[in-house]
Amino acid sequence: MKVTYRTKDGQFTTQLESETETGLVEQLVDFQNLLEKNTVCGSCKSPEVFWNIRENDAGKYFEKKCNKCFAAMPYHVNKDKVKKGGLYFSYKDKWAKYDPSVKKTEDDAKVFTEEKPAAKGKK
Numbered sequence: 408m409k410v411t412y413r414t415k416d417g418q419f420t421t422q423l424e425s426e427t428e429t430g431l432v433e434q435l436v437d438f439q440n441l442l443e444k445n446t447v448c449g450s451c452k453s454p455e456v457f458w459n460i461r462e463n464d465a466g467k468y469f470e471k472k473c474n475k476c477f478a479a480m481p482y483h484v485n486k487d488k489v490k491k492g493g494l495y496f497s498y499k500d501k502w503a504k505y506d507p508s509v510k511k512t513e514d515d516a517k518v519f520t521e522e523k524p525a526a527k528g529k530k
């Protein structure tokens with residue numbers, strides 16, 4: 408079955424297609440997590456939130472970032488065996504502003520390769 412889905416704000420549209428309802432829901436959840444969650448800054452409540460990518464020697468870091476106060480919500484990259492190229496956030500993640508006094512390189516690297524905790528029982 409095919410479904411055309413538009414985000415609540417009307418900004419994005421996607422085509423979902425699967426032979427099963429579970430397959431459709433998986434695609435829908437991914438799309439909603441990507442484009443319909445964390446659309447308001449958790450720090451200052453501004454709706455001026457955009458995708459951002461930071462890069463350093465350890466890799467790329469995907470985040471949603473507030474254009475007003477610059478707080479960011481990190482998204483993690485799925486391991487290939489879970490979902491190649493997938494992005495997710497977990498409910499323990501919080502909007503935070505960059506603090507140059509905190510050396511986070513090791514934590515960032517760990518977060519960058521962290522496995523999706525919600526993957527259990529997904530199928």
Ligand SMILES: [Zn+2]
Nearest residue numbers: 448451473476
């Ligand atoms: Zn903000």
